[in-house]
Amino acid sequence: MPQINIVVVGGGFAGVSAAKSLSKKLKKNSDVVITLIDRHPYHTYMTELHEVAGGRVEPSAIQYDLQRLFSRRKNVQLVTDNVTELDHQNKTVITENGQYAYDYLVLGMGGEANDYGTPGVKENGFTLWSWEDAVRIRRHIEDTIAAAARERDAEKRTAMLRFVVCGSGLTGIEMVGELIDWKPVLADKYHIDESEIELVVVEALPEILATIPRVSSNKVEKYLTKKKVRILKNAPVVNVAPDNVELKTEEDLPTHTLIWAAGVKANTDTDEFGGEKARAGRLVANEFMEAKDLEDVYVIGDLVYYEENGKPTPQIVQAAEQTGHTAAKNIVAAIEGGEKHPHESNYQGTLVSVGSKYGVAYLFDKIHLSGFFAILMKHIVNLKYFIDINSLYYLVQYVFHEFFHIKNKRNIFRGHLSRYGNVLWSVPLRVFYGSMWLVEGLKKAFGILGAESWFGDTVSLPFSWLQEPTSGASEAVVEEVAKPVFGLSYAYGEEPMMIFKEAPGWFESIMKIMIPNTEMALFFQKFMTYVEIAIALALIFGLFTWLTSAATIGLVISFALSGMFYWINIWFIFVAIALMNGSGRAFGLDYYVIPWIQKKAGSWWYGKEKSLY
Template sequence: MTQTKVVIIGAGFAGVSATKQLAKKLKKNKDVTITLIDRHSYLTYMTELHEVAGGRVEPEAIQYDLQRLFARKKNVNLVTDNVTAVDHDKKVVLTENGSYSYDYLILGMGGEPNDFGTPGVKEHGFTLWSLEDAVRLRHHIEATVAAAAIEHDAAKRAAMMRFVICGSGFTGIEMVGELLDWKDVLAKEYKFDASEIELIVVEAAPTILNTLPRQDADKAEKFMTKKGIKIMKDSPIISVGAESVLLKSGEELPTKTLVWTAGVKANTDTAEFGMEQARAGRLVANEFMEAKDLEDVYVIGDLVYYEEEEGKPTPQIVQAAEQTGHTAAVNVIAAIEGKEKHKFESNYQGTMVSIGSKYGVAYLMDKFHLSGFFAMLMKHIVNLKYFFDIRSGYYMVQYLFHEFFHIRNQRNIFRGHLSRYGNVLWSVPLRVFYGSMWCFEGIKKAFGLFGSQSWFGDNVALPFSWLQDVTSGASEVVEEVAEPIFGLSYVYGEEPMMVFSKAPDWFNSIMQFMIPTPEVALIFQKFMTFVEIAIGLALIAGLFTWLASAATVALVVSFTLSGMFYWVNVWFVFAAIALMNGSGRAFGLDYYIIPWIQKVAGKWWYGTPRSLYK
């Protein structure tokens, strides 16, 4: 049977969404091949570009390799190349290094900054629409501040310390928020007063953050003003020079740094594709995301112009990108399978903007207004949900590390309290002691040392009634026992109190199912003894320390519910939790074993990430 070829151009939010949907729904159709073409070998998490530009995270934190996203999708072919043209008559996509025929084409090449023809922006301004933009801006800021710190001329120094952001949309406000966070770090590093850095937002409109409800936008403006950010409204920029920015009012702002975030237009490469364009070069599509006057061609993401209401096209935001990508994919599948097409139906859950790492505002589901900690927490939750939606547990974990555990300078909502750049050397004595304790307890049970009962004999040591009643042939002897007293450490002369004096009924039911007879109980006892010794040896050696520590917590829970654990030993749990923080990496086998496993397992599961996919 003839192969059906689906080609997606652009591995942004929209392109990845479409490709994921196609790969999932067509995985059993061996007659369909899916090709995803992008000039990069990775997805750039565009909404976090400001974090790279503002020195909060490293560039790799927002690069998600396509191989890791699609390694388990055997019907997806990845191509790293630059698309130069589309021949609609021959149904061929032309690239710098090849050509790809298609039966169905999905265009998701995104947008790019729109300078509206303002003189000097291209030559002297900085944009924030790609990873390259973010890295370039970051290096410029660091170099400019370093030079300003040793500049003697007061006017030159002030101009170098003045950072102007053009545009008060989400990108501009999030960028100035990162600079607000970063300025204290830069001041400390280059030894000057942080108050010397001046941050200015210039907006042509009379209000800022116009996609948010006014009460949220006003709250954000109040916060920025309080923090010393200057906001200039009704102030269009008419030209940008190497040393200053000129406003329509005639005012000139001396600066070495103008960040232009004032507008977005369609990717200009698509101008040569022979397709009808609308405002800002966006390509016109219908409610099925089909390109106007073209068969089997779909447009998605920031590139598409489809009016949900008269005069209101789909917004250029992540939610719209994903939803248009999903719609196009569903309709390609419908065309292949001869089913009914589906109209685009938007479902925007809200909008949010961060102003630095600790403060933000959000409006969710048309009714919830959030600010501060809870708005930022919701932003992180939304980002984590994205990784869940694209089924990438790897990048979900990486996001947590980049945003919470490997963050520097207290730049997150928890003020750096979760940061894990500490030395784990000091946990080695605890690890060795804790492991020795478990090992000794296991050996004691195995050989019945120090007057204890051996778990390898013929007597059942487990306290469950159905085992004790069956195995005891003699009448019970009741001994007078001191009243147990609660305490978290042993006190001489006191009888320690158990957490549970007897197992709860529900736990009894589980254990009676697992250990129904004395014969099974004797086998279980021997097994548990070996487990304790194995855990102890693993902890001493620093091997699989996280798993071994987690296992000790599970054992403690089991012993507790069995009515075999005292309050004075509850420190077992907290010691285990402390050892989960990579304690096996210092003078332990985890230093060698874990990286090796990560390498081997990663290659097996994901394949080998590359800079070029062919």
């Protein structure tokens, strides 16, 4: 069979979904090669652009290396290049540096900001539709505030400290929300009064967030007003100068920063690609995502115009992913035979964040959420995306950059999850905890310090089926001596209390299977002693501290369930949790071992990250 080439252009939400889906469905067809071309070596997590632009997360947090996303997909090859032309006659995609023949072509090149020809936006405004845009806005805002802090001319200073967002759709509101959170941080950093920084939203329509239910948009408006954001409605921008924004209402807004979030159109790189165009240059497709008038070409994501129940597909992530899947299914049907799959959308709702701590959500056409729960839901939806694309690595990265590494308390848990201390202070605790396990292990190994050795012929495990039969009299004596008293520390003269006096029934049943007789018990005792000593040494020398600390928690739980652990030693668990803070990275072997493993395992599993694929 000749090779079948599927070329996917665009590694955004739509392109990644389509390529992943194609790769999975066609993995047994060795004739198929999928080529994913993007101008970047990474996938841009567009829904967090405003968080980069507004200084919440680091720019690198939203760049997801495509090699990492496709590392285990042998039938996908990556190309980093800019697609400039399509040669439909020869079924070839032309890039700045090469040409790629296709049998099936998927276009998922997204959109770009639409300035509707408003004078000055291109030259003097800032759009927010790519990673580069976000970084440019972030740097400009910081530089402008730093410069304003040194400006003595009051009028000029006011203009520099006024930040105008044009457009109150999702993008505009999410952007101004980040600025609300960033304002006090910047004011503090550059030693200016926070009240000097003014945030303005200008909207051409009579209401903000016109695409979501009124109940939600009213809440957002109330929140913005509370945060002193000036909202100008019915106020289209007519001209943007370097230091002024002119409104149709004839009001002037002296400013050095106009962020244009007023609309989206199709990626203009596709202008000459042929095919029928609809509103804002989007390429028209049928229900199978096949481009109108273009053979074997499929269009997905923000770029596609497909009307469903009289409405075009919305330019949102859910639609991007779903159109990507539809195109993939229909390409598979074209290659392997079978019925075509008409597109069926299934949108679960809209979530809008207004900064890191407030948001609104309208879900399943009935549920309204706001505040903490709306933002929590947004994080859950974002996390689900990583499950959809099978990327545990980026799921973990997301949790880290949104929760554990966030600065300036900019998330719903404020700073409680991201307060960092020096692990140096936990080194003595690590060595002490390890030494304690070592002493216990050595006592069991050698029967020293008054303990009985676990290496002899005596079974020390307390399970009833392993015990020699004892006389009723001796039991009575034990009963008389033992009067356990509950306490979390040892009090002089008191008999400490076990967590469980004897193993619960379900645990006993498991243990009966694992340790059915005396021989097994003696072997188990020795084995556990070796484990304790190994754990002890690992802790003392700081090797795999996270894992060994977690293992000690497991041991404590199993000792407790076996009826061998006292309440007064419950602190083991809390010490182990404290040591999971990377304690072995200071004066421990983890300092060398963990980065080495991360590097080796990373390049073995994911391949080497490159700047050009």
